[in-house]
Amino acid sequence: MPQGRGLNELTIAEAARGLRAKAFTVRALWDACAAAARERNGELHAYLELFDADDAAIAAAERRIDTEGDAAPLLCGIPLAVKDNILIEGRVASAASKMLEHYRATYDATVIEKLREQGALFLGRTNMDEFALGGSTENSAFGVTKNPHDPSRVAGGTSGGSAAAVAAHLAIAALGTDTGGSVRNPASHCGVVGLKPTYGAVSRAGVIAAASSFDQVGPLAKTAEDARILFDAIRGADPLDSTTAPDGLYAAPAAPERLRIGVPRALLAHAGLDAGVKARFEETLERLTAAGHTLVDVEIPSAAPSLAAYYIINFAEVSTNLARYDGIRYGLAARGDTLLADYVRSRTEGFGPETRRRILLGTFVLSAGYIDAYYKKANAARAALRREFATAFEEADVIATPTMPTTAFRIGEKSDPLALYLEDAYTVLANLTGLPAISAPMPAAGGLPAGIHFTAPHAGEARLFAAAAAVHNLAAAA
Amino acid sequence: MATAEEVKKLAALARIEVGEDELAAFTKEFDAILAYVGQLEALELPEAGETPPLRNVMRQDADPYEAGAYTERIAAQFPAREGDALLVKKVISHE
Incomplete structure (x- = not known):
């Protein structure tokens, strides 16, 4: 085991090796993570709730590693954090909304079931923007999460x-x-690896829906290898989610040792792109070429207007999905004189300002008279974007941009909703096209973290892990 | 340009109330957001294109849960219940 590091500081791969070598026990690993979480959560507010130790699960994981040794799953005995919109049976799943503050999940999400089968442990449920609408976790009904690199700044979101x-x-x-960058955005701001898998790669059964043609569950991890381990554990077709893709629907593209990295130069002229982030991005590319990878210019002309298309579709799908919260069957239930008053009072008291804003905007873009100008036009832009990416992938194995145009901003700095939407310019492209994408921390000498973002063809996650590992190796070599 | 009246009408359709104190700010933000997403209107785009190959994605109608396996867990979430039934307001009146 690496010297001088707490057990909570290990990666999945290191912890799995340590457990097999009997360097420490599952209990000791759990205790180290749980103690660190209890100690710092007051300051960072990363978790909405920390769970008590599940003694039976810890003992079972311990026994399994004892008996199965190297054949035990890598996630056996590994303590994980779970976003508050993923159902864990018997636990509150609030989506950081007053609407679901006391809602208890009646079953496990498929991803949770898969992790349980591997013997993974759950430390608690983590904070998020209400119903995964936002980009800074400032829209949580239960308070903002602080960035561990500078607690006066946002951790990103959702x-x-x-x-x-x-x-x-x-x-x-x-x-x-991840609906429009919700895994990759906070990964960039907090300096970790975040993967948005191919649309359909991971089941959403038991995941609280935001925008169903975009949503995917994805891992946040300390290394690309860990992200791969988690992705391998949760992926796969699921009879409970008809949008999951059967194996072989896409021919999985191979990951060549030397990557052709496509760079859409026109996108780097984005008005909001911070000069420091841009310089670090260029430097990272330069060092990747020195390491043997090649750069090619690619063009994605529809990328800029795509952000508008993304938000139109997001509003439309969010307003539709959130129509189910009516105060009748579960969730916040305020009562008035009539049935209509029951609905209106429950929804008005249950939803926060950003959620209400998007429901109204969605109602607008779907209304008769506007649906052609907005929603149908957005779908046409989405189709054009998909074709442009397909063309770009004839020349490139992966396409690179910065993940976010800026580093983490100060809490409360961006109070205008449109300003916050514009932060998503790079990340939404993968959700519009269903392509897999990853954010990996760029090498930097101090300062706030910023991620480099790679997109690959459908089912091309292997290329993304290779690209993220290549970036990690640059940092290690420095 | 969105007007306060339009925002109120949308809110009524969405079963949400926007308080008078919030209405001005909401309307202003609405305008800015709609102006931004409205830029798509000016774009010349081909039609959304052909429908992708279709396949059956419905699961087999088999292996149902054991009857009642989830009843108590779901009923425990009801705002009001009578036994295993969800208690709701009377909506049809004979008067």
């Missing part, structure tokens, strides 16, 4: 709690969900 928990070593790794 999976801000999961990213902060991993970055501060309050968990070995975590699950988040």
Whole structure:
């Protein structure tokens, strides 16, 4: 085991090796993570709730490693953090909303079931923007998550709690969900690796829906290898989610040793791109070429207007998905004089301002008279974007941009909702096209973290792990 | 340009109330957001394109849960219940 590091600071791969070598026990690993989480959560607010130790699960994981040794799953006995919109049976799953503050999950999400089968342990549920709407975790109904690198700044979002928990070593790794960048954005701001898998790669059964044509569950981890381990554990077709893709639907593209990295130069002229982030991005590319990879210019002309298309579709799908919260069957139930008053009072008291804003905007873009100008036009832009990426991948194995145009901003700095939407310019492209994408921390000498973002063809996650590992090796070589 | 009246009408359709104190700010933000996403209107785009190959994604109608396996867990979430039934307001009146 590496000297001088707490057990909570290990990666999944290191912890799995240590457990097999009997360097420490599952109990000791759990205790180290749980103690770190208890100690720093007051300051960072990464977790909405920390769970008590599940003695039976810890003992079972211990026994399994004893009896199965190297054949035991890598996640056996590994303590993980889980975003608050992923159902764990018997636990509250609030999506950081007053609407679901006291809602208890009646079953396990498929991803949780898969992790349980591997013997993984759950430390707690992590903070997020309400119903995964936002980009800074400031829209949580239960308070903002702080960035471990500078607690006066946001952790990013919407999976801000999961990213902060991993970055501060309050968990070995975590699950988040990504609708327009919600795994990759906080990964960039907190300096960890975040993967948005191919649309359909991971089941959403038991995941609280935001925008169903975009949502994917993805890992937040300390290394690309850990992200791969978690992705391998949760992926796969699921009869409970008809949008999951059967194996072989896409021919999985191979990961060549030397990557052709496509760079859409026009996107780097984005008005909001911070000069420091841009310089670090260029330097990272330069060092990747020195390491044997090649750069090619690619063009994605529809990328810029795609952000508008993304938000139109997001509003439309969010307003539709959130129509189910009516105060009748579960969740916050305020009562008025009439049935209509019951609905209106429950929804008005249950939803926060950003959620209400998006429901209204979605109602607008789907209304008769506007649906052609907005929603149908957005779908046409989405189709054009998909074709452009397909063309770009004829020349490139992966396509690189910065993950976020800026580093983490100060809490409260961006109060204008549109300003916050514009931060998502790079990340939404993968959700619009269903392509897999990863954010990996760029090498830097101090300062706030910033991620480099790679996109690959459908089912091309192997290329993304290779690209993220290549970036990691640059940092290690420096 | 969105007006306060339009925002109120949308809110009524969405079963949400926007308080008078929030209305001005909401309307202003609405305008800025709609102006931004409205830039798509000016774009010349081909039609959304062909439908991808379709396949059956429905699971087999088999292996049901054991009857009642989830009843108590789900009923425990009801705001009001009578036995295993969800208690709701009377909506049809004979008066």
